[in-house]
Amino acid sequence: MFQIAQSPTLYLMSLILPTGCKCTIVKNVTYRIVCPDFATALRVWNRRMRCIYPLLQSGDVVEVMGEGFYEISNPLP
Numbered sequence: 001m002f003q004i005a006q007s008p009t010l011y012l013m014s015l016i017l018p019t020g021c022k023c024t025i026v027k028n029v030t031y032r033i034v035c036p037d038f039a040t041a042l043r044v045w046n047r048r049m050r051c052i053y054p055l056l057q058s059g060d061v062v063e064v065m066g067e068g069f070y071e072i073s074n075p076l077p
Contacts, residue, residue, distance in 0.1 A: 007025060009031075009055050009056065009057075010023060010024075010025060010031070012055050013031065013033075013052065013055060016051050016052075017033065017044065018035070018040050018043065018044065020035060020036040020040065021033055021034065021035040021036070021040060021041075021044060022034050026063070029059055029060050029061055029075070030060070030061045030062075030063055031052075031056070031060065031061070031062050031063065032063045032065065033062065033063065033064045033065070034065045034066070035064065035065065035066040035069075036066065036067070037066055037067050038066050038067050038068045038069045039066075040066060041064050041065060041066025041067075041069040041071075042066070042069060044064050045064045045069075045071050048062055048064070048073070053076065056076055057076070058075075058076050058077060059075050059076060060075065060076050061073055061074070061075050061076075
């Protein structure tokens with residue numbers, strides 16, 4: 001909860017993520033999203049362009065993890 005209070009972006013992401021997914025900040029520029037299963041993680045990854053990227057700044061990275069699923073984006077331009 002402390003991270004959410006410190007980051008408006010993290011708070012907004014917590015509102016749009018599916019139930020069961022958690023988001024944390026790693027290394028100040030990486031947003032790590034952990035989902036409970038493969039299907040949910042894949043759905044979050046496929047929707048990152050529309051839903052998550054508009055909330056981020058240049059240089060930020062998105063990392064999505066789920067059971068048997070792992071993807072990491074390139075830094076945003």
